[in-house]
Amino acid sequence: MSASLERGLNAFREVMDAPIASFFNSCVHCGLCADACLFHTETGDPKYTPIHKLEPLRKLWKREYTVLGKLASLVGLGETVSDVELEEWSPLVYDSCTLCGRCTLVCPVGNDITYMIRKMREGMAAAGHAPAGLVEASRRTIELGSPMGIKLKAFMAQVHGQEEETGIEIPVDKAGTDYLVIMSSMEILGYPEYLGSLARIFRQAGISWTVSSEAFEATNSGIQIGVSDIARQIVSRVVDAAEQLGVKYVISPECGHAFSALRWEGPNLIGRPYKFEVVHVLELLDQLRKDGRLKTEGKTDKALTLHDPCQIVRRGGIVAEPRNLVNMVASDFREMEDPGMYNWCCGGGGGVSAITGAEELRFKVFRIKKRQIEGTGAGTMVTACANCRNVLEEGLEHYKMDTRMIGITELVAEHLKQEDAS
Amino acid sequence: MADEHSLGELLREQGISRRGFLKFCGAMASLMALPSSMVPAIAAALEKAQRPSVIWLSFQECTGCTESLTRSHSPTLESLILNAISLDYHHTLQAASGEAAEAAREAAMKQFFGKYLLVVDGSIPTKDGGVYSTIAGISNLDMLHEAAKGAAAIVAVGTCAAFGGLPHASPNPTGAVAVSDIIKDKPIINVSGCPPIPVVITGVLAHYLTFGTIPELDDLGRPKSFYGESIHDRCYRRPFYDQGKFAKTFDDEGARNGWCLFELGCKGPTTFNACATTKWNQGTSFPIESGHGCLGCSEPDFWDAGSFYQALSTPITPVGRAAAVAAAAGIVGGAAIAMHNRHTKAAAKTAHQTVTIDDLEKPSGEAK
Numbered sequence: 001m002s003a004s005l006e007r008g009l010n011a012f013r014e015v016m017d018a019p020i021a022s023f024f025n026s027c028v029h030c031g032l033c034a035d036a037c038l039f040h041t042e043t044g045d046p047k048y049t050p051i052h053k054l055e056p057l058r059k060l061w062k063r064e065y066t067v068l069g070k071l072a073s074l075v076g077l078g079e080t081v082s083d084v085e086l087e088e089w090s091p092l093v094y095d096s097c098t099l100c101g102r103c104t105l106v107c108p109v110g111n112d113i114t115y116m117i118r119k120m121r122e123g124m125a126a127a128g129h130a131p132a133g134l135v136e137a138s139r140r141t142i143e144l145g146s147p148m149g150i151k152l153k154a155f156m157a158q159v160h161g162q163e164e165e166t167g168i169e170i171p172v173d174k175a176g177t178d179y180l181v182i183m184s185s186m187e188i189l190g191y192p193e194y195l196g197s198l199a200r201i202f203r204q205a206g207i208s209w210t211v212s213s214e215a216f217e218a219t220n221s222g223i224q225i226g227v228s229d230i231a232r233q234i235v236s237r238v239v240d241a242a243e244q245l246g247v248k249y250v251i252s253p254e255c256g257h258a259f260s261a262l263r264w265e266g267p268n269l270i271g272r273p274y275k276f277e278v279v280h281v282l283e284l285l286d287q288l289r290k291d292g293r294l295k296t297e298g299k300t301d302k303a304l305t306l307h308d309p310c311q312i313v314r315r316g317g318i319v320a321e322p323r324n325l326v327n328m329v330a331s332d333f334r335e336m337e338d339p340g341m342y343n344w345c346c347g348g349g350g351g352v353s354a355i356t357g358a359e360e361l362r363f364k365v366f367r368i369k370k371r372q373i374e375g376t377g378a379g380t381m382v383t384a385c386a387n388c389r390n391v392l393e394e395g396l397e398h399y400k401m402d403t404r405m406i407g408i409t410e411l412v413a414e415h416l417k418q419e420d421a422s
Numbered sequence: 423m424a425d426e427h428s429l430g431e432l433l434r435e436q437g438i439s440r441r442g443f444l445k446f447c448g449a450m451a452s453l454m455a456l457p458s459s460m461v462p463a464i465a466a467a468l469e470k471a472q473r474p475s476v477i478w479l480s481f482q483e484c485t486g487c488t489e490s491l492t493r494s495h496s497p498t499l500e501s502l503i504l505n506a507i508s509l510d511y512h513h514t515l516q517a518a519s520g521e522a523a524e525a526a527r528e529a530a531m532k533q534f535f536g537k538y539l540l541v542v543d544g545s546i547p548t549k550d551g552g553v554y555s556t557i558a559g560i561s562n563l564d565m566l567h568e569a570a571k572g573a574a575a576i577v578a579v580g581t582c583a584a585f586g587g588l589p590h591a592s593p594n595p596t597g598a599v600a601v602s603d604i605i606k607d608k609p610i611i612n613v614s615g616c617p618p619i620p621v622v623i624t625g626v627l628a629h630y631l632t633f634g635t636i637p638e639l640d641d642l643g644r645p646k647s648f649y650g651e652s653i654h655d656r657c658y659r660r661p662f663y664d665q666g667k668f669a670k671t672f673d674d675e676g677a678r679n680g681w682c683l684f685e686l687g688c689k690g691p692t693t694f695n696a697c698a699t700t701k702w703n704q705g706t707s708f709p710i711e712s713g714h715g716c717l718g719c720s721e722p723d724f725w726d727a728g729s730f731y732q733a734l735s736t737p738i739t740p741v742g743r744a745a746a747v748a749a750a751a752g753i754v755g756g757a758a759i760a761m762h763n764r765h766t767k768a769a770a771k772t773a774h775q776t777v778t779i780d781d782l783e784k785p786s787g788e789a790k
Contacts, residue, residue, distance in 0.1 A: 003784045007777075013770030018664045021763075026655075030451075031458050065763050108452040108699065109656065126777055128784040135782045142779045229777045 005083040008127025012060045012081075015119035023111040024061050027051055033103035033113060038344055039096040042365040050103035050113045053092040056081045057120045083127065090129040093120055095358035099224075099257075099350030100310040105341065114315070121226020133355040134225040141234055146217045147354065148185040155188055155216045162196035168203055170195065173245065174210035179284075180247040180276075181211050182218040182238060184255035186386035194254060194386075197413030201285065204416055205293040209251075215241035218253050220261035224351030232269040235261055243275050252280045254407050256311030256349060256385040263316070280312060281409060282384055286321035289328060296415040299331040303378035306335065307369075307392060308343035309385035322384055325408055329415040336372040344368050348391030366395035373403055380404045382411055429631070430469035443468075449621075450628050454637070454647040467632040474631070475530050475538040477569060478512035481562040482555045482589045482598055483544025487580040488514050490617035491624075507627065510538075513557070524558045531572050539630065540573035542566065542601050545582040545589045549597030566604060575609045575636055576601060579623055584612035584643070585722035592726050602643060609636050612643040614695075616719035621700050622648045642722065644694070653690035653716050656698035659683065677713065687731040688715030695720040 031049065034040045039048040046052070059079045062069040072078035101114040124130060137147035144151060159170050171177065179202075187194045195211075202209055215238040222231025242250050252259040263278045288294035306326055312318050319340045326333050338344060347365045352358050369392065373381060381403050383389050389405050396403050433443055447464045451457070456464075480488070492515070509515065510530035511523065518526055530538060544562075547554035552563035560568075570576060578601040581587040589598035602610050613626055626645055629637045637645040654660065662668070662682040669676035669683055677683075684691070690698075693716050697708040709716060715731075718724040775781075 002781055007775065007781075010770050010773050013766055014774055016767055016770075018661055022660065022664075030456070032448075032452055035458055064766055067759065110658070110699070125782055128782065130782055135779075138782070139779050225782070227777045227782070230779065 003126060003128025005086070005127050008086060008123045008125075008129070009060065009081060011123035011126040012057055012120070013064065015122050016061060016065060019112065020057075020116055020119065021061060021065055023113075023116060024054075024058050026109040026111055028109060030108060032106050032108060036102040036106040038100075038102075038347065038365045038368050039361070042367055043361075047092065048096050050097070050117075051111070053089070053097060054113070054116050054120055056085055056089055057116065057123070086124060086127050086129050090124060090131065091358075093117060093124050094131050094134065095352060095355055095361060097350060098310070098345045098347060098352050099315075100345035101314045102310075102342070102345070105314065118223075118226060122228060123226075125225050125227045130225050130227075131355045131357060133357070134221060134351050137221040137351075137354045138225050138227070138230055141219070141221050142230065146185045146188075147219055147221045148189055150185055150188050150217065152213055152216070155183075156213075158188055158192040158195065159211065162192055162199065165193075166196045166199050168196075168199040170199055171210040173213055175245050176247075177208040177210045177245070178248045179207060179209040180215075180242050180245060180250045181209055182215060182250065182253055182258075183211075184219045184253045184258050184386045185217055186219075186255065186390050187253055188217070190390060191386055191407060191410075194407055194409055197407075197409045198281070200413050200416055201288070201294060201409070204295065205288050210245065210247070212241045212245060214244075218258035218262060219255060220258060220265075221351065221354070223257060223261045223265055224354070228269060231261065231265065235266045235269055238262065239266065239270060239274060247276055249277050249279050249284075250274075251284060252278055254281055254384045254386055254389075254409060256309040256316075256387060257351075259316055260311045280316065280318055280321075282312065282318050282321040282325065285409065285412060286324050289324060294412070295417040296329050296412065297417045298415055299329055300415070301331050302380055303332045303334055303376070304330045304380050304382055305373065305376040305378035306333070306339070307346065307381055307383040307388060308340060309383060309388045310343070310345050310349055312384055313343065314341050322382075322408055325412055326382055329412055332378075334376040334378050336376050338372070344372060346388040346391040347395065348387060353387060353391050362391070363395065363398050366398065369395060370399055370401065373401070378403075380406060382406055382408055384408045428469060429471045429473065432473070450625055454625060454629060454645075456647075464628070464632050468628065471631040473508040475508045475510050475534040476541060477510055477527060477530055477538055477573075478515075478541040478543070479562075479565060479569060480513055481542065481544030481546050481566070481583070482596065483580065483582050484588075485514055487543040487617040487623075488512075491620050507539075507631075521558075527569075531569060535572035537574050538572065539627075540569055540576045541579055542576060542583045543579045545586050545598035545600060546604060547589065547596035547598050548604075549595070554596040563604070566601065570605045570608055573608055575611065575630070576605060577611045577613060577623075577626060578602065578643075579613045580618055581614045581616045581719055581722075581724070584614040587616065588725055590723070590725075610643055611636050611639065611645060614642075614644055614649070614720040616717075616724075618720070619648075619696055619700055619702065622696055640694070644720075648696045649694040649720065651694065653693045653695060653698050653710070654688075657682075657690055657710055658698070659710060672713070683710060683713075683715040684735075685733045686715050687729060687733055689718030689721070689724070689727070689730075689734060690716040691734055693718040693721050693724075 033051055034049040037048055037050050059081050063073050063078050069078055097117050099114050099118060103113045107113065140149045141147045163170050181198060183195060218238065220231055220234045222234050238250065250262065252262050259280050267273050285294060304326060306322060346369060347362045352362060384407065389407060393405055444465055448461050451461045451464055511527040513523060516523055546562045546566055548563060552561035555562045557565060578584045582589060583601050586598050586600045589596055611626055613623055625648060626637065637647060640646050640649055659680060659682045663684060667676060667681040668685045669681045670685060671677065672686065701708045717730050718727060
């Protein structure tokens with residue numbers, strides 16, 4: 001078996017649900033979504049208007065799900081969707097959409113355009129029009145265990161490294177603990193200090209936790225490429241491991257789409273509720289702060305600004321928590337323009353950072369982030385998503401900016417009260 | 423009194439930033455379903471607009487329309503727009519009273535004859551020579567006739583002014599009628615609702631200031647941009663209606679789960695207004711979001727349309743056999759279309775072949 005137009009169109013029919021039908025029906029062609037999309041604002045090219053990215057799916061809806069469309073197709077009229085068209089649309093559905101959700105937020109009739117793009121990708125992938133970068137990332141996840149090809153040995157090496165660094169033992173596969181910590185590939189590879197920071201915070205707060213040798217990686221390229229069958233397989237690894245260990249909570253790492261995958265899509269993918277709860281690490285840290293179990297001392301007087309990761313803030317609703325935590329350890333925190341729910345995407349979410357061919361466009365649209373950062377005058381930017389962080393670091397490098405980046409967990413751990421920390 | 427200051431100058435004097443002003447223009451554009459390219463045009467027109475004189479007459483009413491306008495959004499830009507028009511007469515809001523107030527009205531009517539905008543809230547009693555409501559000894563009927571003569575256009579704010587409203591409800595002891603029943607030779611914009619949404623009132627005024635024309639109206643004289651779609655079509659509970667999930671009482675499981683309130687008498691399907699999209703109290707919520715069905719207050723004769731808690735599908739007067747047959751046929755027809763769509767989706771589900779990692783590429787050499 002392999003990809004074909006027939007399978008792609010069949011997937012379009014499968015995803016066509018009441019929300020999508022009413023969204024297409026509701027669109028008033030006002031064009032407000034265009035100005036909400038960084039790919040449109042930074043290029044000025046109308047083809048990047050979010051709703052336009054769905055045109056092939058809309059055509060199929062019109063032809064097969066509306067009375068007029070059905071009548072037209074009966075007498076041989078109306079538009080059909082061709083393979084050439086799907087190929088042409090691939091850069092619009094993948095390269096230039098980070099699933100950031102800003103268009104959904106501004107739509108005056110409430111159409112969830114992001115939801116539709118996510119669904120449309122099911123058909124694009126089944127028709128063989130997913131970008132090679134994402135196909136390869138998915139292959140590595142299925143065959144090796146992680147989109148970046150990280151195997152258990154590499155993860156364990158980082159675990160031991162952080163144990164040495166902090167002098168704290170990191171429990172592996174310890175059954176019956178309260179919390180299971182999972183990381184994202186990017187953290188394992190580039191920011192392992194996240195794990196050490198958590199170990200120090202958890203020791204202070206007295207939290208029982210473990211990592212798993214079965215599920216150490218939380219990212220889910222199945223969701224980014226838009227193949228639910230693959231996404232289900234990936235999320236099941238975490239669910240199986242967590243339920244086997246009998247943990248009460250799984251902590252989603254500082255990674256946006258991993259949080260979406262675990263918290264929102266996961267139960268729908270496997271078709272049942274979890275036997276544990278998913279919390280984002282920011283939610284947990286802020287709760288510890290409220291309970292007085294997270295104790296810090298001193299504040300940095302460096303000017304800090306905050307980048308809001310779309311999946312955590314706009315799509316995930318975690319807006320106040322990162323601000324509470326940053327304010328706890330920083331005296332000069334500066335919001336960028338359009339902070340919180342309306343913040344602009346780093347440009348690499350939704351799988352875009354894995355698409356090699358999209359790199360030039362990604363740097364182009366980074367200009368909006370550049371303007372936002374420069375507007376604050378801050379020298380350090382905090383964020384809570386390892387993918388955002390990596391994309392932002394590349395952007396800063398490309399534009400030769402000297403902004404420093406740090407993850408929130410790390411920042412908080414740097415200010416842990418001394419007698420409790422190592 | 424109207425003066426020479428433009429709206430833009432006034433807003434800046436009141437501390438409204440350019441950004442806040444443009445945001446308002448953008449919101450107005452989207453509310454009026456205009457393309458975003460119109461935002462600069464709206465901004466430019468509003469910026470230059472000189473404060474037109476507005477005379478606001480309150481007749482047989484409860485002051486709810488004025489309350490809606492003044493309270494809910496104060497002190498945002500919407501309320502300042504009202505400062506920025508020259509509101510020369512409004513007996514609830516003006517400081518003057520008695521003869522001084524009436525003198526202001528007469529002076530404005532004279533000075534701006536043919537140019538002022540007349541806003542009316544409340545219905546007009548006509549029985550027994552209109553004695554049931556008078557202001558300064560003048561009956562509402564006479565005052566409307568007189569004020570309408572020099573008006574450029576009339577905005578009937580609220581369901582009473584637009585359709586007769588509550589005073590018009592059976593048995594209508596005062597012979598109350600709508601503005602449009604009396605005035606036939608002036609353009610009339612009906613901004614119905616009991617009360618209307620504040621932003622809808624200001625939206626209509628902004629449209630008038632921007633284009634100098636009245637907006638496109640529906641068959642009941644209401645601006646299509648605000649009253650073009652039913653509450654039901656824009657309701658966030660609509661997916662439950664589509665799935666046939668209804669709350670049966672106000673405290674059953676369905677009600678707690680936020681299911682559709684149709685069977686509890688919600689008039690959303692036959693009511694045209696912007697509540698479900700613009701919402702109330704600065705976009706906080708609207709009645710259905712608070713767990714109560716729509717009363718249909720922006721529609722004519724909503725008070726006489728049966729109980730608020732009776733489902734729309736139950737007839738309020740006995741219907742004939744033909745109607746019952748037609749209704750049955752309609753249900754069957756609708757169900758057939760829904761069945762067919764469901765069938766298309768189910769067939770697609772059956773045809774689903776699990777997508778594995780090896781299915782993401784086409785066999786090489788396949789013709790595109």
